[in-house]
Amino acid sequence: MVDSQKLAVLGNPVAHSRSPQIHQDFARQTGVELDYRKIVVPDGKFHEVAGDFISVGGVGFNITLPCKGDAYDLAELRSKSATRSRAVNTIVAGAAGGIFGDNTDGAGLVRDLTQNLEWKVANQRLLVLGAGGAVRGVLWDLLQAGPQYIHLYNRTSSKAIAVVEQLGDSRITARELDDLEQGYDLVINGTSAGLSGKVPDLPENILGKHSHCYDMVYGSGTTTFNEWCLSTSKCEVADGLGMLVEQAALSFKLWFAEEVQTRELIVSLRETTRPMS
Known part of the structure; x- marks a missing residue:
């Protein structure tokens, strides 16, 4: 046996x-x-x-x-x-x-994005929301996938700045709310706000019709964050399952x-x- x-x-x-x-x-x-x-x-x-x-x-x-x-x-x-x-x-x-x-969190995220969903990461403009452990665990692997750049936004900006400084890669920068760009290619939500039915306070113009939105949490239906994305721009969405x-x-x-x-x-x-x- x-x-x-x-x-x-x-x-x-x-x-x-x-x-x-x-x-x-x-x-x-x-x-x-x-x-x-x-x-x-x-x-x-x-x-x-x-x-x-x-x-x-x-x-x-x-x-x-x-x-x-x-x-x-x-x-x-x-x-x-x-x-x-x-x-x-x-x-x-x-x-x-x-x-x-x-x-393996970051590599798992990249595999889901690029293999299962067939979304692009290389040469894309990314916005990542949050600066907690979930986000810190995936940023390095996202950078290895070759994005044009990553903008990191967190409500407490000092936390985002600390994460960026730890990574030491010029392709990732911390951004304030009013510094966010329009129509990111890929927006990844790494905050837990959606678990309590809340959506981060974000300008709608961060999304365009070509945008893809990924929520790192998951559930039996569409997550709160992804519902907001769909109502804002009709973009493609996926969760973290x-x-x-x-x-x-x-x-x-x-x-x-x-x-x-x-x-x-x-x-x-x-x-x-x-x-x-």
């Missing part, structure tokens, strides 16, 4: 997490025997909980809020994406040289060196998804 590979998602809360369902689908595709758990991390206990899981044979784990910074500290080796974002969402426990940490699946596929590849198919799973999850971050 083949021993199951022990994996988990660590965070607080994790009850809503789709990670076990997603990775069990990947396991069926590849023939991997998988034991994937949800583990709640009490405040201040991440290193203890992670260490306990590794000690009982955990080969790796995903990390959700609010523990991605703690996972960054735990990692002894880090990918460029993790280093740039200072956040880790995937740990490989048995990597040569020590515990390896990666952040595809990003969720694509970042998971990249995590699975880190653990098992296996490529998986994602499109049918995204469709299946879409049919059963309720609103969440």
